[in-house]
Amino acid sequence: MNKIQWISMILFLLASCGTNDKKNDTAAGTSDTASTRFLVKRGTNIAHWLSQSERRGEERARFFTEADIRFIDSAGFDHIRLPVDEMQLWDSTGRRFEDALQLLENCMSWCNKANLKVILDLHILRSHHFNEKRRPLWTDPKAQDHFIQLWKDLSIHVRKWPNTMVAYEFMNEPVADSAEEWNRLLSRVADSIRSWEPKRTLVIGSNKWQSAKTFDELRIPPNDPNILLSFHFYEPFHLTHFQAPWTDLKDFKGKVQYPGQVVVDGKTEEEKMVYNKDTLQAMMAKPIHLADSLHLPLYCGEFGVIENSPRDSKMRWYRDMVAIFDKNGIAYANWNYKSGSFGVVDENIVPDTTMLKILTGK
Numbered sequence: 001m002n003k004i005q006w007i008s009m010i011l012f013l014l015a016s017c018g019t020n021d022k023k024n025d026t027a028a029g030t031s032d033t034a035s036t037r038f039l040v041k042r043g044t045n046i047a048h049w050l051s052q053s054e055r056r057g058e059e060r061a062r063f064f065t066e067a068d069i070r071f072i073d074s075a076g077f078d079h080i081r082l083p084v085d086e087m088q089l090w091d092s093t094g095r096r097f098e099d100a101l102q103l104l105e106n107c108m109s110w111c112n113k114a115n116l117k118v119i120l121d122l123h124i125l126r127s128h129h130f131n132e133k134r135r136p137l138w139t140d141p142k143a144q145d146h147f148i149q150l151w152k153d154l155s156i157h158v159r160k161w162p163n164t165m166v167a168y169e170f171m172n173e174p175v176a177d178s179a180e181e182w183n184r185l186l187s188r189v190a191d192s193i194r195s196w197e198p199k200r201t202l203v204i205g206s207n208k209w210q211s212a213k214t215f216d217e218l219r220i221p222p223n224d225p226n227i228l229l230s231f232h233f234y235e236p237f238h239l240t241h242f243q244a245p246w247t248d249l250k251d252f253k254g255k256v257q258y259p260g261q262v263v264v265d266g267k268t269e270e271e272k273m274v275y276n277k278d279t280l281q282a283m284m285a286k287p288i289h290l291a292d293s294l295h296l297p298l299y300c301g302e303f304g305v306i307e308n309s310p311r312d313s314k315m316r317w318y319r320d321m322v323a324i325f326d327k328n329g330i331a332y333a334n335w336n337y338k339s340g341s342f343g344v345v346d347e348n349i350v351p352d353t354t355m356l357k358i359l360t361g362k
Helices: 003-035 057-063 066-075 098-114 141-158 179-196 212-217 277-283 285-294 311-328 353-360
Strands: 042-045 079-085 117-124 166-169 202-204 227-233 298-303 331-334
Touching: 042 353, 057 098, 066 098, 079 098, 079 331, 098 117, 098 141, 117 141, 141 166, 141 179, 179 202, 179 212, 212 227, 212 285, 227 285, 277 285, 277 311, 285 298, 298 311, 311 331, 311 353
Parallel strands: 042 079, 042 331, 079 117, 117 166, 166 202, 202 227, 227 298, 298 331
Antiparallel strands: none
């Protein structure tokens, strides 16, 4: 072999090694990216435990236990959405309630053991309740500072759990006077959390109760792939909240149905509206479009029908909703798992087997 041939061979080998290294780096990078994504498909809300509940002490501890997590896992869910309230975790001065934080820690440990993901949802603030008329969060700068401080404190407790396991939904159902008020606060809170946890998935919805109708007004932080867009869906309201005592329908005496005209003998324009699977999907067009345009995943974090609504119509609605989610690649969590008039199981973990089968596909 002459000198020129020898040099050529050396250059070829070096080039080959470089190419192989590059391929290996690319594969590792792709694998690493996939392995650090927060991925969910079907879940359930753990309502009225650390949120919207007067239970405390042993009663609260007994209400939701590791046995519930084992059931959720065995039923076919892959995650829980866990609402927590400021009033449950901190007193009015910001001092932590250690017993409540221990329950949160226990739940995280149970989920980690069962390989379930968690969306941690700060559901109600002292300065913001989605169903109250007075919401000082939007007018008081100190309330906004306090809101961010709460998330800093939560992050200290939760950040040890992997990004693949836990996501943060830093506000449930914002109700600001304008979309711009929410967009400004959204940006500020997201920037703050990013300074502590750059890769944590943030679950973000639109103004006015995370309605699908307002998704075209939502401004998402740019160039951030670790965002899960979230909307809530309770249409038609006459069906999903039939005679719900906390709503204007509490004294409603009409007959409701799905699919078809929602109120059988409806008098108003709203009562005469016709709903079917195509109608429901059309009402989700704005979230679907935004998710597609930003190349971000989409999530329906709440949907459900109250227990005293006509059962056949209720189950047909659930079937259509899950079919829409599956068709459009939308992850979801029903409202809710175990409590109140929307639960998929009772307090003894006895399930509504028909609803459970629809929700989990099992």
